[in-house]
Amino acid sequence: MKILENVVGIASDYNQVPFIGLTNMAETLCIVFEAAEEQITVQLYPAGKASNNTEFILNELCFTLKKHFSHLNDNQIRITVEGFFSFNKTIAKMRDHVRDFIVQIRQENGEDTSDLYLEEKAKEIEKAQAEKNAIPGVLNPHAVKDDEEMQ
Structure with a gap:
């Protein structure tokens, strides 16, 4: 539970996104929540507190997030935690x-959310440039280095 809480804590700390990267954070969350759902077989919950580990983790994380993000309503928090389990197979x-969750947090504080899309925008630009460069004649012949010059 401590590992899950810490990973979710880092994911919800939108100041960490520029350092970690949204995709890296998503990959980590996929691994952690897939393990919690499928690989941890030890009963994590006290008797009578839940019927299985997933339900227990869901309830505990909802409680923790509600404590830290009191401006979010119960449905927003529940959907967020359920999404961690539902999307744990697709980065x-x-x-x-995760981006949607961070946007919800930031919007409440009136903060800008445009930096949450920078990673995808950079990849999109890189892909477009590579596609453009692959078209014969687009690059200036003097800008292209021959294999002989590179050696």
Whole structure:
């Protein structure tokens, strides 16, 4: 539970996104929540507190997030935590889910959210440039280095 709480804590600390990267955070969350859902077989919950580990973790994380983000309503928090379990097989969906959560947090504080899309924008620009460079004649012949010059 401590590992899960700390990972979710880092994911919800939107100041960490520029350092970690949204995709790296999503990948970590996928691994952690997949392990919590499928690989941890030891009963984590006290008797009568839940019927399985997933339910226990979901309830505990909802409680923790509600404590730290009191401006979010219960449905927003529940959907966020359920999404951690639902999207734990797809990094892209987890990334979008984490971004949505961070946007909710930032909007409440009136903060800018445009930096949450920088990683995808940079990859999109890189891909477009590579596609453009792949078209014969687009690059200036003097800008292209021959294999002989590189040696």
